[in-house]
Structures are given as C-alpha cells and as structure tokens.
Amino acid sequence: MNLVVSHYQKDIDMKNLSNQPCLIARSLALVGDAWSMLIMRDAHAGLTRFDEFRKSLEIAPTMLTARLSALTEDGLLEKRRYSDRPPRDEYVLTEAGRDFLPVLFAIGAWGRKYRGGGDVTRFFDAQTGTEIDPVTIDRETGAPVGTRAIRTVLPG
Amino acid sequence: MNLVVSHYQKDIDMKNLSNQPCLIARSLALVGDAWSMLIMRDAHAGLTRFDEFRKSLEIAPTMLTARLSALTEDGLLEKRRYSDRPPRDEYVLTEAGRDFLPVLFAIGAWGRKYRGGGDVTRFFDAQTGTEIDPVTIDRETGAPVGTRAIRTVLPG
DNA sequence: TCAGTTACTATGAATTTAGTAGTAAGTCAC
DNA sequence: GTGACTTACTACTAAATTCATAGTAACTGA
Numbered sequence: 001m002n003l004v005v006s007h008y009q010k011d012i013d014m015k016n017l018s019n020q021p022c023l024i025a026r027s028l029a030l031v032g033d034a035w036s037m038l039i040m041r042d043a044h045a046g047l048t049r050f051d052e053f054r055k056s057l058e059i060a061p062t063m064l065t066a067r068l069s070a071l072t073e074d075g076l077l078e079k080r081r082y083s084d085r086p087p088r089d090e091y092v093l094t095e096a097g098r099d100f101l102p103v104l105f106a107i108g109a110w111g112r113k114y115r116g117g118g119d120v121t122r123f124f125d126a127q128t129g130t131e132i133d134p135v136t137i138d139r140e141t142g143a144p145v146g147t148r149a150i151r152t153v154l155p156g
Numbered sequence: 157m158n159l160v161v162s163h164y165q166k167d168i169d170m171k172n173l174s175n176q177p178c179l180i181a182r183s184l185a186l187v188g189d190a191w192s193m194l195i196m197r198d199a200h201a202g203l204t205r206f207d208e209f210r211k212s213l214e215i216a217p218t219m220l221t222a223r224l225s226a227l228t229e230d231g232l233l234e235k236r237r238y239s240d241r242p243p244r245d246e247y248v249l250t251e252a253g254r255d256f257l258p259v260l261f262a263i264g265a266w267g268r269k270y271r272g273g274g275d276v277t278r279f280f281d282a283q284t285g286t287e288i289d290p291v292t293i294d295r296e297t298g299a300p301v302g303t304r305a306i307r308t309v310l311p312g
Numbered sequence: 313t314c315a316g317t318t319a320c321t322a323t324g325a326a327t328t329t330a331g332t333a334g335t336a337a338g339t340c341a342c
Numbered sequence: 343g344t345g346a347c348t349t350a351c352t353a354c355t356a357a358a359t360t361c362a363t364a365g366t367a368a369c370t371g372a
Contacts, residue, residue: 017190018271021274021275021276021277022197022264022276022277023263023264023265023267023268023271023272023276023277024193024194024197024260024263024264024267025194025197026267026271027263027264027266027267027271028190028193028194028263029190030271032189032190032193033188033189033190034173034184034185034188034189037180037184037188038180038181038184041178041180041181045308049318049319050318050319050320051317051318051319051320054319059361060360060361060362060363061319061320061321061362062320062321062322062360062361062362063359063360063361064320065319065320065321066360075270083318083369085368085369086317086318086319086367086368086369086370087319087368087369088318088319088368088369089319096266096269096270098302099266099269099270099302100266101301101302102262102265102266102291102292102300102301102302103259103262103263103266103292104180105292105301106258106259106262106292107179107180107183107184107259108178108179108180108183109179109258110183110252110255110256110258110259111179111180111182111183112179113252113255114231114252114255115174115179115182115183115186116179118177119177119311119312120177120178120179120311121177121178121179121308121309121310121311122308122309122311123306123307123308123309124306124307124308124309125294125296125297125299125304125305125306125307126304126305126306126307127297127304127305128296128297129307130294130296130297131296132294132296132301132306133294133295133296134292134293134294134295134301135258135292135293135294135295136258136259136261136262136290136291136292136293137290137291137292137293138281138286138288138289138290138291139289139290139291140281140284140286140287140288140289141281141283141284141286143281144258145257145258145261145288145290146254146255146257146258148281148282148283149281149282149283150279150280150281150282150288151279151280151281151282152201152277152278152279152280153277153278153279153280154277155275155276155277155278156275205349205350206349206350206351207348207349207350210350215330216329216330216331216332217331217350217351217352218329218330218331218351218352218353219328219329219330220351221350221351221352222329239338239349242336242337242338242339242348242349242350243337243338243350244338244349244350245350313372314371314372315370315371315372316369316370316371316372317368317369317370317371318367318368318369318370319366319367319368320365320366320367321364321365321366321367322363322364322365322366323362323363323364323365324361324362324363325360325361325362325363326359326360326361326362327358327359327360327361328357328358328359328360329356329357329358329359330355330356330357330358331354331355331356331357332353332354332355332356333352333353333354333355334351334352334353334354335350335351335352335353336349336350336351336352337348337349337350338347338348338349339346339347339348339349340345340346340347340348341344341345341346341347342343342344342345
C-alpha cells in the first residue's frame with residue numbers, strides 16, 4: 001500500500017474521499033488542490049514538459065514531480081517518451097484530462113463574474129470569433145444549473 | 157497586511173494567484189482546496205452551522221474555522237446571527253456562493269464519467285424528475301466546451 | 313572541453329494541517 | 343439551581359506537507 005508516493009498524506013485523504021458516494025468528493029480526491037488544477041490548465045494550453053510547467057507555475061520541482069505523478073496515475077495525464085537518449089518524457093492529456101476542460105471553464109466563468117477586474121486572459125471561439133461565455137446546463141432540460149429545484153438521492 | 161488570518165501562508169498564495177490575469181487562477185486563490193469546495197457543496201445541501209459542517213466533513217475545528225472565515229471574507233458565505241443569547245452564527249450562501257453551484261456540478265459530472273462506479277449520490281430535476289446531466293456550453297454558440305478550437309487572448 | 317539544457321532527486325527548514333482537549337455561554341431536565 | 347448537554351469555538355502540540363536551494367545524470371552545441 002502506497003508504494004509510490006506513500007509519504008504524502010494526500011493519498012490517505014484520497015482514499016477517504018475516493019470511496020465516498022459523492023462524485024464531487026471523489027473528483028476532488030484527484031484534483032482538489034490548486035496546483036493540480038493549474039497543471040491541468042497549462043496542459044490544456046499546450047504545455048507538456050516538466051520545465052514548461054515549472055517555469056509557468058513557479059512551482060517547486062518536488063511538488064511538480066509529485067503532482068505530475070499523481071495526475072498520471074489518476075489517468076488525467078499520460079507520460080510519453082519523446083527522446084530515448086537522453087531519456088525524456090512529456091506529459092500529455094488523456095481523454096479524461098481533456099474532459100476536464102469544462103470544469104476549468106466553469107471556474108473561470110465564476111471568476112470573471114466575481115473576480116473579474118483589471119487585465120484578464122480571455123477565450124474566444126476560433127470559428128465565430130465570439131468570446132466564450134460558459135454556462136453549465138442540464139442536458140435534459142436545458143436549464144442552467146442553479147435555476148431549478150434539485151432533488152438529491154442518496155445511495156442505498 | 158494580513159491582519160486577520162495572517163499566519164496562513166495560503167494568504168500569500170492567494171495574493172499571488174489573485175493578481176494573475178488568469179481567472180481560473182484567481183478563483184482558485186479562493187476555493188482551490190478540497191475543504192473549501194466541500195464546504196460549498198454542503199452549504200448548497202442546506203448546511204449552515206459550524207457543527208453541521210464539522211460532523212459532515214469530519215474536519216478539524218481549527219481548519220473549519222479558518223475555511224469558514226476565508227469563505228466569508230471572500231464573499232461566498234455570509235455570517236448570520238441566529239441567536240443573541242447565546243451568540244450563535246450560521247453561515248449562509250451569498251449570491252456569489254450560489255453561483256458556484258455550476259462549478260460543483262461540472263466537477264461532479266466529470267467524476268460520474270471517470271470515477272462513477274459503485275454507490276453514488278445522484279441529482280434529479282425536481283420538476284421533471286429526470287436525472288441532471290450537466291454540460292458546460294458556450295452561451296453564444298451553444299457548443300459544449302472542448303468541442304471547438306479556442307483562441308486565447310492574453311491581456312496587454 | 314566547457315557552458316548550457318532538461319528532468320529530475322536530496323535535503324532541511326518553514327509552514328500548514330490534524331487531533332485532542334479545553335473554554336465560554338448558554339439550555340434543559342428534574 | 344445543579345448537573346448534564348449543546349454549540350461554537352480557541353489553545354496547543356504533533357504530524358505531515360510544502361518550499362527553496364542545491365545537486366545529479368545524461369546529454370547537446372560551439
């Protein structure tokens with residue numbers, strides 16, 4: 001147990017949260033810290049290499065190693081060898097990692113509304129040229145999340 | 157500077173992240189940890205009191221005090237006195253806090269897809285009775301986030 | 313060959329988090 | 343009106359994590 005990154009208590013937290021019935025908690029077990037989220041953001045922006053992440057985030061290399069390993073183990077990133085000599089790996093998004101983009105945009109949309117002053121990075125649809133304005137809706141009803149009453153059903 | 161919760165280095169991180177042009181980073185400065193997110197989840201589930209959060213999350217009271225204070229200061233929760241004697245406060249969602257729900261649902265949707273086995277908590281539309289299936293779309297084009305090319309524009 | 317690059321690991325200090333116990337100001341039962 | 347209980351915390355210490363700096367290994371390019 002805990003053979004790889006055993007000295008991080010996060011693993012214990014992860015175990016607790018990972019087994020909860022709440023899917024939010026389960027997800028947070030994997031990406032419930034700012035570094036992981038920012039690494040995912042940068043991965044979506046096209047960064048793949050250790051030093052690219054390190055310079056972009058100004059993160060300590062120990063932290064970066066731990067986070068990249070965790071995200072790789074959890075299936076959001078994939079280690080890909082791009083040079084055999086010297087042995088060099090890059091980290092690319094998996095399908096699960098690419099599917100994380102809506103979460104980042106939802107967070108960004110909240111930030112634009114409530115922390116939006118000053119200079120901000122903006123995102124545009126490459127086809128239409130319009131600025132992207134993310135809304136999270138229920139696919140079934142089309143209603144934005146939060147505009148209708150919700151019934152919560154616990155398992156068991 | 158840092159008069160209120162000065163002994164937490166998170167404040168320093170917050171300052172760094174809060175001034176970044178990236179709105180994702182700015183948001184993560186406030187809620188970029190699992191406890192804050194889970195407190196927000198529980199607040200949306202109707203919890204308001206210190207001990208309700210403490211029991212639900214099994215969080216150390218010191219942590220809970222710190223997180224509730226931070227979320228209150230950041231405008232996601234509001235402290236409301238519900239008893240003068242003894243003095244008792246509860247924490248209720250502000251508009252900014254309520255608007256955070258889409259983020260939680262986006263995270264939950266990702267979790268359902270990639271960590272969805274076993275017993276899970278589910279959410280239904282109270283009107284239609286259908287299970288909520290959150291999708292984050294661009295309000296302008298209607299396209300789900302991640303299905304189209306994005307152009308990033310940095311400030312300045 | 314010698315500086316530079318890339319991807320890390322080692323190490324120790326600083327900071328944060330956790331856990332237990334305790335406190336303050338009550339209420340409630342009898 | 344006394345003792346048990348509740349609620350919302352704070353104090354304190356120990357444990358764990360995070361950070362920063364330095365160092366290493368295996369190259370490249372001039």
